[in-house]
Amino acid sequence: MRVPVAPLLISGMHVTFNLAADLDAALKAAATTAGLEADAFNPEVRPADPRHGDFQANGVLGYAKARKLNPRATAEQLVSALPDTLREGYDVSIAGPGFINFTLKPATLLAWLQTHDTAAHLKSGAAALYHGRRYVVDYGSPNTAKQMHVGHVRSIVIGEAICRLLAFCGAEVTRDNHLGDWGTQFGMILYGYRHFLDHAALARDPLEEFERLYKVANAACKADPAKLEQARLELVRLQQGDADAVALWQQVNQLSIDSLKAIYDRLGVTYDFFLGESFYRDRVAAIYHELTEAGLAVESQGALVVFHPEHPRFATQPFIIRKSDGASNYASTDLATMAYRVEHFSADGIIVVTDTRQNDHFEQLWLTTQKWFSATNRRLPEFQHVTFGTILGEDGKAIKTRSGDPIKLQDLLDEAEERAFALVTEKSPDLPEADRRDIANAVGLGAVRYADLSQNRSSDYVFNWDKILSFDGNTAPYLLYAVTRVHSIFRKAGLDPKDSAATAGANAFESEHELALSRKLAGLPAVLNTTTAQLRPHFLSTYLYELAGTFSSFYAAEKVIVDEAPVRARRLLLCARTLLFLETGLHLLGLRTLARM
Template identity: 50%
Template sequence: MTSPMLHRLIEERLRTAVAAQLPEAPLASVQVRPCPEPKFGDYQANALMALAKARQMNPRRLAEAVLKDLDVTELCESVEVAGPGFLNFRLRTAAVGRAVGEAAGGAHLFYARSAAPRTVVVDFSSPNVAKPMHVGHIRSTILGDCLARVLRCLGHRVITDNHLGDWGTQFGKLLVGWKHHQDPAALATDPIGEMERLYKQVNTACERDPAMLEQARQELVKLQQGDAQNLALWREMIALSQRQFDTIYGRLGVRFDHTLGESFYNPRLPAVVQALVERGLARPSEGALVAFFETLPDLKDHPAIIQKSDGAANYTTTDLATLAYRQETWQPDEIVYVTDGRQQLHFKQLFAIFRQWRPETRLRLAHVWFGAILGEDGRPFKTRAGDTIRLADLLDEAEDRALRVVSEKSPDLPEAERREIARVVGLGALKYADLLPNRQSDYVFNWDKMLALNGNTAPYLQYAYARIRSIFRKLPDPAPGAAPATLELAAPEELRLAKHLLTFGLVLEAVAEEYRPNYLCNYLYELAGHFTGFYENCPVLKAPEPARGSRLALCALTAGVLRQGLDLLGIQTLEKM
């Protein structure tokens, strides 16, 4: 009867009872969820109302009938029909104590690995070669990494792939700049800055000098035709850029299983175009090859070009080739693309073409899009001079600001320790600020808010963790005895904390299902709040047994869930701060 998640046990039994009453009813919708108000109970099921409605039954009568077939007596002290047909479950304290005791014994941490693991490709970050990573890359990188971590934690096979922008028309201009205007000293000290400068210089020149533009085109054509010198220079640009990416990803703790950039798919593009034309999915129009969507209302007026009039493929084609490659290579059940919301139309087109091209596929395709990061003025987040903010500078500033706070609050710590704390706190704050808002809304960037020690911030959660850890440092016996198998949960604050711990897995599943890490942020913040209530009202070290053992176990489990939850957000914890 044991399980990391009590609600799941209740749910299974409820489904059995519903099936007895309504044998034909779909059981997936029958779910048990936490009550919004503790006064109603701990968990509720409201699916019966919908089932009754669809069958023109009296919802309360159905609920009462189901209740007769439902036996959860060892888990719940009461099950009631409430209001128009809610089913409210109130857990037995002993059942909570047992479940939490199992976790304290190391059996689980309130979540379960999926019974049906999927293979999921997560495509995120995707910076461009020869350009600095900037603030525009942070949300994709942080969100994608977090989703990959959560999916992995739940037992899915996750493949992360960084789809670099390493091909395209910009390389014609870059090659012109590299060959004629390069400053070797600058390239040695700041290769990305120098490449950026070269691109801007040539790009500006092209705008007023057709000869320059033509020269860039020639270099691009040579590159595309496999010119040895241009290929070598292009590879060097990629290598220099990759070093920058590695540095940033190293600081962020982000890693990729694969880095297959756009150029990897070049050899596959002609076959994709040919296949689409042969299947009648694309046809000539105004000199280009274009896919039309007459039967899809959303896309009726938005055809997609798959081959430009100059014969070159564009990003729709590259993405189709990428999609096909991933399907053939990894046989995923699901591919998740983490990009900003402006690409919604592109992904609608991409998915629509792919569905027509491979109608037999059961692949789940998800465009996980996010809003913009804005400055205090409500405009896109830029430097005071109006320039794009480099990601490296942003990370530096996060650490600098955190160091100032740490040095002010803990001046006695050695500098090396303060710097390490500042690194963890600063980066954690930055990531958390990105993960906390609903990803689909724009959010306003604010250093002071993200680094605050109160409110829903990473430093607050890290602080909560460190505070718990300090309790264990105060133990006279550094290796306390085993936690009790069943916790005593006499105080209301203990019970509330324990019940909240029980819902960790539910939240992780919601994050994975809807691709929304903010659920996890809010869960952890609530957990810290429940812990505070417990901590203020329930002495731990001075409590007599058996309360002391139970409370120590609650502390250890809260710390464990905080650490695990923050780790899933890509955020580190500290023993002291």
């Protein structure tokens, strides 16, 4: 866990964002004071089950056991060495075999919530986590001259959430779309373009037309060897840099990128770069040379490959970096990409978001990169291959249309909005159509996104429209509804949730539901920590769902707009912060929130 060095509580009034980091630092200091072997002591502070407290420190158990000490006695020593400033903020107790439990006092909760009052303040609090680190995130990565399909959803949605999360937590993030814009398919596409182009169709939807051209050309070449030869020559010309072929290829790619951007816009995704495979094609020769010089690459069956003798499988399963026909492939361009991202973007971390089927490739890529960088004195970045499973249909197989084709991404998003529109119209028939369209856009696209982000990306998941558009359970509609309810409270009261006047004069929380909600809110920093540490957005999703549920319980149990001013103020404070945290969190996941629906 990456934790910042943070100052301790100052008399309960000014509190730092990351409470767990405060406790961690305080316990380490207490270990020294109490005469423990401080270097060997890890407090292991983590969020606790609310029944036990807000945080628990488990480190004493292992420490005491290893030294044959009584863990409870060691815990006593530690606790009594904690500074008074910390004890003013928490109730501290020792439980069971030696857990140290910390429960935030109501006044501390109040101070923490008053301090963290805007998205900007939350962001500056979270920025300690990744401050000063540069990440290149590679996600999306479709082929050009082809429409995106449902298989691209997860990479886009998960990748974008990761970018937003890291940026929120202080990192400098570069979004790079590693397009598949170079390869043998272009012989066929260029041949098709020259002989079968439908200009009207190209103007209407370039990607659909390119896909059609590929199919038509492919069929024509199968029927006629002479045409096949022409298509092959088209590819040769392109690879040899023939000006005419290159110009046409560039035109196809530019039109493709423009069309892709339209869908990314729809999803609120903006890339900094579209550096596809073609960008690296002049850089692969140097890699063949360097890897051969370093003794890493060898000729095998006519191809240039890298083996990893120390590895049980990759000792014999080759990493092919140059095909036997002399052409590069994605292994060579990916190696070039690694070097470019370190050298050009000064990346501290490289994150690639692809489906789990590419595991072997990226494991081989990383093994090779480490040896290659070491041999050539390059700086080694962190590398994370963020994988995800398959989206399944109701039959448990990869989701397809009835005719067996992949579902086009465009069609999926259209259907999401249509279905959401029907739901909104059913629930709120009195709203003007333009409003219902806008709500349907947020709900429909949000539902598709949230379906992906709310579960562990490692697993496959079953896609079901009724489930993801349901208002019950861990869904986008439920969360968006919770947001609108909070907005509604302020609207009814004639107040602005961002205006601190409404919450001024709040006194400390008292009721069970007030305390439960305030404590849930104080759990945000720890959630950001685990979400970014594992690059698993579902941790944040689960938190937001629980927060919405805790709010709903509070809201059902406690009247907010009451006569007693301090009580009204503190409850409005809870509402304002719930709104802020829900909206901030949902925006990090890429969802658009609504004031009414």
